[in-house]
Structures are given as C-alpha cells and as structure tokens.
Amino acid sequence: MKIAAVFVASIIFSVAAGAADVPTFNKHIAPLLYQHCATCHRPGEVAPFSLLTYEDAAKRAKLIASATERRFMPPWKPEPGYGKFANERRLTDDQIALIRAWAENGAPEGDPGDKPPLPAFTDGWQAGKPDQILAMPSSFAVASSGHDLFRCFLLPLNLDRDVYVSGTEFRPGNRRIVHHALVYVDTTGAARARAGRDGGYPCFGGPGVPGVNLIGGWVPGTVAQPPSNEFSRFIPKGSDVVVQIHYHPSGKPESDQSSVGLIFSGPPKRGRTGAMVIGGRLDIPPGDPHYVVKGQLVLPRDVELSGISPHAHYLGKEMKVTAYLPDGTSIPLIWIKDWDFNWQGAYQYEKPIGLPKDTRIELEYIFDNSENNPRNPSHPPVRVKWGEQSTDEMALAFLVVLLPTPDDADAFGRQIVIQYFEAFLYEGMSIDDLPFEIASPQRERLLQALRFFDRNGNGILDSDERKALLRIFGGNN
Numbered sequence: 001m002k003i004a005a006v007f008v009a010s011i012i013f014s015v016a017a018g019a020a021d022v023p024t025f026n027k028h029i030a031p032l033l034y035q036h037c038a039t040c041h042r043p044g045e046v047a048p049f050s051l052l053t054y055e056d057a058a059k060r061a062k063l064i065a066s067a068t069e070r071r072f073m074p075p076w077k078p079e080p081g082y083g084k085f086a087n088e089r090r091l092t093d094d095q096i097a098l099i100r101a102w103a104e105n106g107a108p109e110g111d112p113g114d115k116p117p118l119p120a121f122t123d124g125w126q127a128g129k130p131d132q133i134l135a136m137p138s139s140f141a142v143a144s145s146g147h148d149l150f151r152c153f154l155l156p157l158n159l160d161r162d163v164y165v166s167g168t169e170f171r172p173g174n175r176r177i178v179h180h181a182l183v184y185v186d187t188t189g190a191a192r193a194r195a196g197r198d199g200g201y202p203c204f205g206g207p208g209v210p211g212v213n214l215i216g217g218w219v220p221g222t223v224a225q226p227p228s229n230e231f232s233r234f235i236p237k238g239s240d241v242v243v244q245i246h247y248h249p250s251g252k253p254e255s256d257q258s259s260v261g262l263i264f265s266g267p268p269k270r271g272r273t274g275a276m277v278i279g280g281r282l283d284i285p286p287g288d289p290h291y292v293v294k295g296q297l298v299l300p301r302d303v304e305l306s307g308i309s310p311h312a313h314y315l316g317k318e319m320k321v322t323a324y325l326p327d328g329t330s331i332p333l334i335w336i337k338d339w340d341f342n343w344q345g346a347y348q349y350e351k352p353i354g355l356p357k358d359t360r361i362e363l364e365y366i367f368d369n370s371e372n373n374p375r376n377p378s379h380p381p382v383r384v385k386w387g388e389q390s391t392d393e394m395a396l397a398f399l400v401v402l403l404p405t406p407d408d409a410d411a412f413g414r415q416i417v418i419q420y421f422e423a424f425l426y427e428g429m430s431i432d433d434l435p436f437e438i439a440s441p442q443r444e445r446l447l448q449a450l451r452f453f454d455r456n457g458n459g460i461l462d463s464d465e466r467k468a469l470l471r472i473f474g475g476n477n
C-alpha cells in the first residue's frame with residue numbers, strides 16, 4: 001500500500017515535472033521572438049510574416065525551429081570566435097533547443113499571465129533628431145516581381161557653409177522592399193552630373209561614380225549609431241549626398257521614398273578614417289567552384305580598428321580577414337562562411353581592437369563561379385573580373401580606423417594610398433582593366449602612365465614594368 005502510494009506520487013510528480021519542462025509561448029518563446037526576431041518579423045517590415053502573436057508563431061513552430069537550428073535565422077553572418085561584435089544577433093544553443101522543444105510538444109500557448117508586453121518600436125529617427133533631413137525628391141516605383149533593382153539617388157545638401165556631421169541615419173521609406181542602402185558624400189559633382197531628372201540613376205556595387213566617400217549604411221535590423229562628437233566628419237559646402245538602394249520586389253506593386261538624417265556638430269576631437277584591404281588580383285575562370293583571392297594592407301602606424309565590412313558580389317562564398325601582428329601573433333577579424341550579398345553588414349567591434357604599426361591585415365576570399373552556385377548571375381558561367389556590375393566581382397574589406405587626432409587620420413590616409421595602387425596594379429594585369437576604384441580624378445593620367453610604362457607594348461603590366469611604375473609612386477615592390 002505504502003509502496004503503491006509512493007509509486008503513484010512519483011508518477012504524478014514526474015508528469016508535473018514533465019509539464020513544467022515543456023516551454024510555452026507566453027513564458028519562454030515570446031520573449032525570444034520579441035528580442036531577436038520582431039525587428040524584422042512585424043507588420044510593415046522586411047520579413048514575409050509577423051511573429052508577434054501566438055497564432056502567427058504557433059502555426060509556423062516547426063519552420064521556426066528548423067530556421068533557427070540551421071542558423072538561417074536570425075540572419076547573422078559572422079562566425080563566433082572571429083571578432084566580437086556589438087549588437088550580435090545570434091541565438092545560444094540553449095535558446096535554439098528551447099524553440100525545438102516547444103515546437104515538438106505541440107507549441108503550447110501557456111499561462112496568459114506569463115506573456116510579456118509587446119515590444120515598443122520607434123518609427124522615428126533612432127539616433128536623435130536630425131539637423132537636416134534629406135528625402136528622395138519623389139517616390140520610386142518598384143514592380144511586384146522581377147529582378148532586384150539597384151539605384152542611386154542624388155540628395156542635394158544645398159549647404160551655404162561647410163559643416164561637420166556627427167551622425168548619419170538612413171531611414172527606409174518602405175521597409176518591405178528596401179533590402180540595403182549605402183550613404184555617400186560626393187564633393188566632386190560627379191553624381192549630380194550623372195543623375196537624371198528624377199534625381200536617380202542605375203548603379204549596383206557602389207555609388208556608380210568615382211571619388212565619393214561612404215558615410216553610412218543600413219540593412220534590415222540595423223541599430224542606428226548614436227552621434228559622435230569625438231569623430232565628426234568634415235563636409236564642404238557644395239557637397240551632395242548620394243544613397244545607393246537595393247530594392248527587392250515584395251510580390252505587390254510598391255513604392256519607396258527613403259530619407260537620410262544628418263546631425264551636425266563641431267570639428268572632430270579624434271581621428272577616424274576608412275581604409276580598404278583589397279584583393280585586386282581577381283580573374284575568375286568560368287566554372288571554377290573554389291577561386292581564392294588574397295589581399296593585404298600593412299598598417300603604417302598604430303591604430304584602433306572599430307569596424308569592418310567585408311564586400312563581394314554574388315560569386316563570393318567564404319571570406320576571412322586576419323590581422324598578423326609584428327610580434328608573430330594573429331587576431332581573427334571576421335569569418336563569414338556562407339556569404340550572402342543580400343545580408344551584407346557593417347560590423348562594429350564590441351571594443352576597438354588595438355593594432356600596432358606594421359600589422360599586416362590579410363583577406364582571403366573564396367569565390368564559386370560554377371553552375372552549382374545558385375546565386376551565379378551568369379548561365380553558363382563566364383570569366384569574371386573586377387568591376388561595379390552585378391556580373392563583375394570585388395574582394396574588399398572596408399575598415400573603420402581610429403587614430404589619436406584628425407591630422408593623424410589624414411596622414412594615415414595619405415600613407416596607405418600607395419598600397420591601393422599596389423593591389424590593383426598587379427603583375428600580369430591587362431592595362432585596359434584598370435578598375436573603377438582607381439578611377440579618382442587621376443584615372444586618365446594613370447592610364448597614360450600605364451601605357452607609357454608598358455615598354456614592350458603588349459598591353460600587360462609585366463613584372464619589371466610594374467616595379468618601375470610603382471617606384472615613381474614611392475612603393476616598395
């Protein structure tokens with residue numbers, strides 16, 4: 001009798017414990033979805049369905065479990081252990097297991113009292129009220145289906161004086177179709193000359209005109225950077241802002257009128273500048289599933305690295321950037337195992353990484369130009385070189401570099417230019433392939449110089465010709 005009572009009690013106990021173990025939407029799943037998914041999975045946002053209510057989530061429980069298990073969702077490309085980034089969007093293994101357990105146990109709703117309040121989202125400016133708002137002059141129509149569209153829009157600044165900008169925020173007009181945006185400043189008037197009457201022109205990998213500077217960017221889920229008086233940016237009178245926007249059709253006819261907000265401030269106290277690691281030697285044979293490109297940048301002085309944005313187009317497969325310090329140690333800066341052009345991000349380190357002078361930052365990117373790459377824009381595959389079009393490629397890592405003073409940042413910029421020339425003017429390059437990036441105002445002069453140094457006139461930059469050319473720029477090799 002006694003034994004039976006213990007037995008029954010233990011069954012009751014274990015059933016109760018089992019029930020307590022089954023995660024519920026209200027207690028366990030909703031907080032996860034609100035924190036990690038709702039930025040995109042709510043009405044009017046980029047994701048194809050909302051995940052705010054029990055009904056929305058429960059009917060997709062299995063799909064949610066598999067998407068999170070495959071780490072397809074939330075979208076976050078960098079591998080853990082290769083750079084520690086701010087605002088990392090990764091679920092822990094425990095969180096993934098919790099979602100799996102919920103889905104497998106019939107996705108119960110749970111006690112209404114456990115349910116957290118709906119998250120509050122601001123539709124307004126996140127980084128503070130802008131001093132100047134630049135909107136696209138008219139709304140741009142995007143058809144319900146078809147190819148993705150890449151377009152640049154000119155947003156005249158119409159400044160009557162020079163300014164310093166401490167904060168830049170891109171605000172998509174229609175989040176259902178804006179897939180990413182890059183914000184540039186053009187001090188040369190080139191974009192203005194290119195823009196049509198609606199203030200826009202087609203452009204794919206960048207701003208479509210040479211000599212402009214990247215000042216901001218946006219992908220779905222971006223957390224706007226607060227303004228920084230320490231690192232404000234000089235923008236001379238007469239400059240224009242150019243935004244490059246990637247539109248993805250939503251299944252319905254849509255239109256977009258996005259805007260950029262600028263916050264002004266005084267001059268910078270510290271130095272901040274951009275730098276590029278370039279894999280310029282890029283000539284991918286058709287059908288090659290594993291083409292490796294390397295590039296490097298040697299730091300001419302001590303810096304802090306605060307952010308990194310790897311960049312390639314549709315053939316990019318895997319990208320790794322590593323810092324090799326002069327003392328022989330190395331620091332992994334980022335590793336993306338499954339590059340997706342649609343989810344390119346600007347990654348901020350949780351804490352800036354100190355890198356001493358003579359550190360060599362190396363990129364190693366792998367491209368898949370085979371028929372098996374579902375993103376390959378060419379069927380059958382074709383030979384692919386460096387360029388701005390969706391059918392061209394790039395192998396770049398943009399770095400955000402911090403220095404003690406603005407003068408140091410300027411000096412750093414001047415010191416590294418030669419390395420860009422070295423990266424693009426590689427031995428064996430065909431002279432007509434001078435890439436767009438080198439375009440700058442000196443493009444014509446550089447082409448002349450290249451032809452002049454092509455002593456044997458074969459149209460190829462041979463080893464000795466390259467040495468002679470780089471010597472006049474002050475390079476080492």
Ligand code: HEC
Nearest residue numbers: 036037039040046047048063064067068073074075220221
């Ligand atoms: C940064 C925006 C963003 C975030 C954050 C995000 N998603 Fe998504 N999600 C998308 C988009 C966009 C799609 C459509 C597929 C695509 O474009 O890659 C999608 C698709 C999905 C799908 C459909 C997958 C399939 O195989 O059809 C599921 C399920 C999903 N998301 C679940 C989640 C869950 C769960 C989270 C949070 C843990 C989450 N998502 C976070 C943007 C996001």
